[in-house]
Amino acid sequence: MKKERKMFQVSWRVIWGSSLVLGILASIPKLCEQNSKISDALINSSISFFFSLFIWYYNIYALPKFTSRGSSKNFLNGRLFLSVIIGMITMILIVIAHEELFLVSRSDARVMFEILSFLINLIVYMFLHLLFQNYKTQQIGFELERTIAVNLGAQYELLKQQVNPHFLFNSLNTLKSMVEMQDPSSADFILKLSDFYRFTLESRKLDIISLGEELQILEAYTYLLKARFEEGFDVENQIEPKYYQCGIPPFALQLLIENCIKHNIVSLDKPLKIRLYTENDFVVVENKIQLKMGSLSTGVGLDNINQRVLHLTDKEIEIDKNETEFKVKIPLIHDYTNN
Structure with missing residues (x-):
């Protein structure tokens, strides 16, 4: 008003x-x-x-x-x-x-x-x-x-619209291949794809959602990715349920997973392992570094998440990087109002 x-x-x-x-x-x-x-x-x-x-x-x-x-x-x-x-x-x-x-x-x-x-x-x-x-x-x-x-x-609002549109294209290509091969998991894939975009449409209206809801979105998202990469991709969720009521910007975890796939090798010979856990009121996304040849990070994805976090709280995301591991820490928001 x-x-x-x-x-x-x-x-x-x-x-x-x-x-x-x-x-x-x-x-x-x-x-x-x-x-x-x-x-x-x-x-x-x-x-x-x-x-x-x-x-x-x-x-x-x-x-x-x-x-x-x-x-x-x-x-x-x-x-x-x-x-x-x-x-x-x-x-x-x-x-x-x-x-x-x-x-x-x-x-x-x-x-x-x-x-x-x-x-x-x-x-x-x-x-x-x-x-x-x-x-x-x-x-x-x-x-x-x-x-x-x-x-x-x-x-x-512009930042929230930056969810990668290529994901739908890749998912449809995966579905096409599964249908052509008469893969029995095709029906489950369609349901998960439907769930993911239903979550997407519902969450776009929100500035903040619970971590539990974000993990639901991520579950559907990772299912679709595993159908594409099979054993070359794995996400291990070690987040304690007591943090599920904390707030987080919608699609923050999904964008970080997408960022990992964009810059790292994902294959059966060199599977990409991603681990989720909490640390000092931060949710951490950690992966081993196995950079693709010619991969160059512009920082746009991480800046997107950081700007959305700053819109909701006075904290920023934290990035820890060494020769073998890359970690992004997103501050959890307590006592938030979902609106």
Whole structure:
């Protein structure tokens, strides 16, 4: 579900709290005068308080709004000038209203109130401008994260599509040979081929599956390979059942087996032995090195698996290689959600 863009808002606590502070600050000069009256200080304070409230709501709702439509990039602009003019007029009206309400004269202090209106206007506008710039920065960060997530998702979907299409061609050729030779295992081969592609279609929709499900896919896959290579190929599964509920990217093991066959000799004279086991929360695929003549690894298959693992966890695959053995370790994912 697409997340809606959050509108810019200023908390009422900020508006009323800052207005109250400005009102209190405006009363301090009056309190410091000789023969000052508390009533005069309260009047000055209330004038500043109500003016500050007006300026806050005017800037938010009438300049026009600071919303997702955006605002001017420059701090000094026509909106600030208009706010200052309207603010001065509003301050005069508030002062006159106080004079009529409290039956006092503030005509001698109107210049002071106009200067005060300018300062309050500038403070509120500056604070609102900073809040809005912070809001835009957060929105840019949100859009960047969303774009990265969409991009990673698209890349991951592409990675999942890289299961070798030549496997189907080879399997059909094997089936053709079995049918021509009237091999009694042809029916079983067809069932395993059907199972494998059913697993493939079901698992393509998932980012992660259980290790047990992955081993089911691998069982069907290796059956098809053994029908092709006979005793020249063998996979020994030594993975403990307690790890079967751990998560793993779909087709990760199948791609590693495919990688072994691609780069190593597979024959009756020199059978390829592959061993699966677990080690420190990693599932390990190990084979003896018996490279084909002219075999050159581009690393595309291993990079595919590594990118898919990184999409799901913060760990990477590990590769151990010596003169005789090649090991690839895939981190197991605990407490995953299959979705």
